[in-house]
Amino acid sequence: MHAHTGFETRHDARDVLRTHRHDGAYAALVIDGSHLEASADGPIDCVPGTLVLHPRWHAHGNRFGRLGAKVVNLDLGGDLAGDALRVLRVHDAKEALAVFTRAPHRLSELIDACHAAPTPTLQPWQHAFLRELERGECDIASLANAAGVSLAHASRTFVASHGMPPQLLRRELRCRRALRLLAGGLPLAEIAATSGFADQAHLTRTLRAATGTPPSRLRQQIKSVQDAAGATALQ
Known part of the structure; x- marks a missing residue:
């Protein structure tokens, strides 16, 4: 069970976050706007409804779109942390946001109900x-x-x-x-x-x-x- 609810981050239009590393595993749900996340896993097109499960020590950079982005994040622990990046699409963005902000103990249910996002396109x-x-x-x-x-x-x-x-x-x-x-x-x-x-x-x-x-x-x-x-x- 998660002790804390999700916390929101906002990013300005055309913002760039250089490659950085997070010590802990966490989930990121895109609410508004968009960004491209680039890592050793390849490019991820993060549009509203994208749920990204980052393993511990994951290194990535972000380039935000012309509308910026609003993202809600939630720390992961136990079996949800995993050791590989997972990129999913939620079926109902409002329901997903409610899980992040009011019922983080239901995150595993939300993940099970998601479908896989398209794989990165490379040359x-x-x-x-x-x-x-x-x-x-x-x-x-x-x-x-x-x-x-x-x-x-x-x-x-x-x-x-x-x-x-x-x-x-x-x-x-x-x-x-x-x-x-x-x-x-x-x-x-x-x-x-x-x-x-x-x-x-x-x-x-x-x-x-x-x-x-x-x-x-x-x-x-x-x-x-x-x-x-x-x-x-x-x-």
Whole structure:
């Protein structure tokens, strides 16, 4: 159950929020206006009725439309937090707003009643580029050359669609993979190697810079969230 009701944020026309990271998981419901949210998940067209469930430590930027936007936010906990971004459309915006502002304990019901939002549209060459960014070791210039685009074009395109240039996007994708692996019992050195980091020290520096917390403590926090979700499910 959520202890607090939703809180509203308003954004002016054409406002831009540079890529930033939220420590906690939260839900965002677009009430009025619109904005484009750009992250490692790709571009999200956030129109009225869009419900975005952000996992903990999610990094994204926002570009607001000509009318600005009004958004209601609600902290997430337990099994609703999840470890991946979810983008949904509500069936009744007024009912959804009432849940956020007066009945947050009904959020799971609201989520179950939603339908999935359209998936982000990317240029065809971006899909293979993204796979190689996360898994491969090729330098960015070589990836651009293989995709048939210039390095400058690749950088501009990913800044527009994902809010960050390829090199930063590679780091973000690898951080996400490491965070997912921390939920298991693999040694940190193995997580570092599997996630594409040079060594455990490189993993530690990068995750500390991204989240403010070293991997060992992040693992404890992730386990606490999992235990809380399990306890909730048994009630």
